[in-house]
Amino acid sequence: MLLKLLDRLEETLIMFLIAASTLIIFVAVVHRYLASASIPGLQDWLLTLNFGWAQELCIIMFVWMAKFGAAYGVRTGIHVGVDVFINSLQSRMRARFVVFGLLAGAAFTGTIGTLGAHFVWENGLGYALMSALGSTGDYFEGPTTPDLEWPTWIVYSAIPLGSYLMCFRFLQVMTSFLRTGELPTHDHGHVDGIEPDGVPVDANPYNMDDDLHPADIKHHAGKGDGK
């Protein structure tokens, strides 16, 4: 139940971020051109608006999208690798490599998450927390972003949050692989706009059953060449 909620939250967040940043850039560009056109009334009002922060916000949103989207990507099995070698192995051996790969992913993201958390703590979270409690101690207040003047620790907290989530996803995929021998599917999904069989047009070309992804045990038992 809680996991379902987390899944939904993750999906909603990245969908929102990509849509919102597109809109922001669109509005900022349109604003730039409309404000320079001399339309009485409208122009004065437009000139009072300032979109100088649009670019910065867009970058921040995309970095957040990249971090949480990468975690979502573990769940959908989209991350590409060089799997030619392991896909030519017997399934027992291949399973070991798959587990090793997933563990390595968890170890890397866990380390990065911890490093990031430390960084965020040193650069303002510590100060913010302590000043809320009454004393700032010897913590550093931390810098702010140039245009929006947001504290950078809030912005950078995408690293620990996203990385820990990704670490969790790696472990999640690993336990389900150990239990069922199944990896997140690179299924061809259903067909949009093009009927009978064949690959759907909205298929994700980075998510095919190929040697960029490890072949799992459930669907490719025995000595597979990954197909």
Place this chain on the structure above:
Amino acid sequence: MNAALIFGILAVLMLTGMPVSISLGLTVLTFLFAFTEVPLEAVALKLFTGIEKFEIMAIPFFILAGNFLTHGGVARRMIAFATSMVGHFRGGLGLSAVFACALFAAVSGSSPATVVAIGSILLPAMVKAGYPKAFGVGVIASAGGLGILIPPSIVMVMYAVSTNSSIGALFMAGVIPGLLLALFLGFTTWYRAMRYNYPREKPHSWGERWDAFRKSIWGLLLILVVMGGIYSGMFTATEAAAMSAVYAFVIAIFVYRDIGFRDVPKVLLNSANMSAMLLYIITNAVLFSFILTNEQIPQGIAGWLLDSGLGKIGFLVAVNILLLIMGNFMEPSSIILITAPILFPIAMKLGIDPVHFGVMITVNMEIGMITPPVGLNLYVASGISHMGLTECTKAVWPWLMTMLLFLLIITYVPEVTLWLPRTLGML
């Protein structure tokens, strides 16, 4: 020594089949932890600042734009227009496939997506019209490669980002090679069709052609938004990408009506998923190139190569061979992000134009997509045709040879690439 160590760790980690992004990151961590004094906290910060560049944000926007228009309806309109124009020649449907792939490439930016969209409609039609299946697979798998050469192209953005080149100039430079390659592939198609006497379609009147053109123009205008916007200086490349995403949304929902509002979340999620995966590779590749620079490896390799008396021609041959081999095992974005930091400084020292070098690498990547074991286009083609990977590989060889010839021309005649951007004053 350090270079061998770093690339050794990377190669071993990658061979275990873990994601490329994770192998890059772990290589950096291992190396920093075991062999240097660089504080590890710097790594965490780099992970954020690594993609804090507005240019990189063109990637998610182009993916989004492409995904709105990577739809059966759009592909069908392009195919109808292509068939009306070239269908009456010998091997008409094959030529239409090449033409339609070129048109579709202008909206999609991704090769496998082009193969899927055009192939799943045209391949059954070709088989029905009496073409051998292998012929269809060969044409479509190789012409799909136009997706990364004809702008907007995500692979080119990757190259521009990792070498600080101009996205606009690269896109402009891709136009003539893209059209030329379409011509080359079309010629091979026509030649084989003549030889084996493949069928032709009935000719279309100019009225029908105009009608088909009118229907496909809305999708094609996307490239005008991008190229016109960048060239006229109205938008930066990233803004152009965002505008094209909004344009694609409007066209898909209100003009073509192929998808409805309830499909939008799916497109968004799919695009976010794809972009995040690529951005994650970029982040880790930035880390990786950070330690390479820190250890002065690119300079070292460059110095060693130049001392050994390797000239421009020899270097380009070596790069082509290296990239063609890598193309057999990895997908384009990772290859570019890993090799560009090393190859680019050498190319600069040898006086090779950065834009020319970028287009050459892109053509290499295209060839990598139709050579096994990892040829994305081949996988997709084998998926839609239900033919084995080996048969698909055999099917593409005439076009593969054509592309190798084309690569030679691109490599040694830089003017093909550079003439247009230079004439337009973008270089």
